[in-house]
Amino acid sequence: MFNFRFTGRNIFILGTLLFLISSAFFSHYLSGKLAATEKQKVEIWANAQKFLSTANAGDQNGLDLAILISTSNTDIPIIETNEKDIPSGMTRNLDSVRLKKDPQYLNKELAKFRHENEPIIVKLSGNSILENRYYYGSSSLQITLQYFPLIQFVxxxxxxxxxxxxxxxxxxxxxxxxxxxxxxxxxxxxxxxxxxxxxxxxxxxxxxxxxxxxxxxxxxxxxxxxxxxxxxxxxxSPKLELKDINLQIDNMVNYIRKRAAGKIAIHFSCKPDTILASISPPLFDWVIENLLKNALDAMDGKGNIEVQSFLQNHHIIIEVKDSGKGIAPANIGKVFLPGFTTKKRGWGFGLALTKRIIEEYHHGKIIVKDSEVGRGTTFRIQLPIS
Missing domain, CATH: 1.10.287 (Helix Hairpins)
Known part of the structure; x- marks a missing residue:
C-alpha cells in the first residue's frame, strides 16, 4: 500500500511534479490558441494574395492594404501550390540559401507542412476549378512554445x-x-x-x-x-607515522588469536616482509581488529581466517578472508552503512568506522572483494605506498 510521508523532500518533489504537469498543460493550451491565430493570419494573407492577383489598378486603397498584409507576415513559413498540388514557386519565410542549393528542400518542407496543418484553399474565380493552396508550418514562436515544457523539465x-x-x-x-x-x-x-x-x-x-x-x-x-x-x-586529523604495516597486522592477529574461541585458525602472510606506509597506528590497528572480529562473528566457533598483505599496481593491498557465513548479495552494498548489521547483538558501527578511517584518514579504499553465502567473505583494503 502506498504510504506518503510529508517530509520536506517529498513535498518538494511533489510540488515540482505538479508544476511541470501544470506547465505542460498550460503550454499546450497556449500552443492551441496560437495555432488558431496563425491559421487565421494565413487565411487573411492568402486572401490578400488573391486580391493582389485579381484587383484593378484603380483600387489603390485595396492594393495598399493587400500589400501591407502580404508583407506583414515575416514569421509563418508558407508554400503555394496549384489545384494539382504542384508548387507554383511562390514561398514565404523559407530558408532562401537552402532553397537555392538543395533541390529537395522545397518538397521536404511541403511534406512537413502537409503533415502539420490543413491547407488554406483560395478559389481564383467563382465557377473555375482553378485554385491556390497555401500550406503553412509553425512559426518560430510556436516551435519555441512546443519545446518550452521540455526546456522547463531539463x-x-x-x-x-x-x-x-x-x-x-x-x-x-x-x-x-x-x-x-x-x-x-x-x-x-x-x-x-x-x-x-x-x-x-x-x-x-x-x-x-x-x-x-x-x-x-x-x-x-x-x-x-x-x-x-x-x-x-x-x-x-590524526598524526600519520611511517610504520611497517606487517608488524602492525601481526600484532593484531596475535592479539585476536589468543581470544579466538573454538577451532578457529588465523594465518597471516606477507610479501615482502616489510611494507612501509604512513598510518595512524591506533586507528589502523582498530581497522584490522574490526575486520578480524567481524570474521570471527561470521563463524560458529570453527573455520579459518587468512590475512595477507602484498604490493600490487603501486598500492599496498591487505586482504582478510574468512570461511564463515558469507554475505547475501542484497546486503553487500549495505555493510559499510552506519547502523546496518545482521547480528542479534551490535550497533552496526564497526565496518562504517573502518571505512571512514581507511578512506578519510588514510586516503585508501576498502571493499568487499567477494562473498558467497555459506563459504565466506573477503575484505580488501588498498592503501597508497609511502
Missing amino acids: IVGLFCIMFLIIQKTKTKNEQNLLWIGMAKETAHQLGTPLSSLEGWLEILKLHAENETYIPEIKRDLERLQLVSDRFGKIGS
Whole structure:
C-alpha cells in the first residue's frame, strides 16, 4: 500500500511534479490558441494574395492594404501550390540559401507542412476549378512554445539534482557531526573511570599477593586506554607515522588469536616482509581488529581466517578472508552503512568506522572483494605506498 510521508523532500518533489504537469498543460493550451491565430493570419494573407492577383489598378486603397498584409507576415513559413498540388514557386519565410542549393528542400518542407496543418484553399474565380493552396508550418514562436515544457523539465531536473545533492551532503555532514560527537563523548566518559582504575592499580601493586593478576589487569587497562584514544581521534586529523604495516597486522592477529574461541585458525602472510606506509597506528590497528572480529562473528566457533598483505599496481593491498557465513548479495552494498548489521547483538558501527578511517584518514579504499553465502567473505583494503 502506498504510504506518503510529508517530509520536506517529498513535498518538494511533489510540488515540482505538479508544476511541470501544470506547465505542460498550460503550454499546450497556449500552443492551441496560437495555432488558431496563425491559421487565421494565413487565411487573411492568402486572401490578400488573391486580391493582389485579381484587383484593378484603380483600387489603390485595396492594393495598399493587400500589400501591407502580404508583407506583414515575416514569421509563418508558407508554400503555394496549384489545384494539382504542384508548387507554383511562390514561398514565404523559407530558408532562401537552402532553397537555392538543395533541390529537395522545397518538397521536404511541403511534406512537413502537409503533415502539420490543413491547407488554406483560395478559389481564383467563382465557377473555375482553378485554385491556390497555401500550406503553412509553425512559426518560430510556436516551435519555441512546443519545446518550452521540455526546456522547463531539463532546467527543473537539473535544479532537483542539485537540491538532492545538497540535501545528501547536508545529511552526511550531520551524520558525521553526530558520529564525531558520540566518539568524543565516549572518550570523555571513559577518561574518568580510567584515571580511577589507574589509581586502584597502583594500590594493588603495594600488596604482594596481587602480583599474579596485576599484569592481566594492567593489560586490560591499557586496552581500555587504547579504545579511549581511538575514539578521541575520530573527527580530528590524526598524526600519520611511517610504520611497517606487517608488524602492525601481526600484532593484531596475535592479539585476536589468543581470544579466538573454538577451532578457529588465523594465518597471516606477507610479501615482502616489510611494507612501509604512513598510518595512524591506533586507528589502523582498530581497522584490522574490526575486520578480524567481524570474521570471527561470521563463524560458529570453527573455520579459518587468512590475512595477507602484498604490493600490487603501486598500492599496498591487505586482504582478510574468512570461511564463515558469507554475505547475501542484497546486503553487500549495505555493510559499510552506519547502523546496518545482521547480528542479534551490535550497533552496526564497526565496518562504517573502518571505512571512514581507511578512506578519510588514510586516503585508501576498502571493499568487499567477494562473498558467497555459506563459504565466506573477503575484505580488501588498498592503501597508497609511502
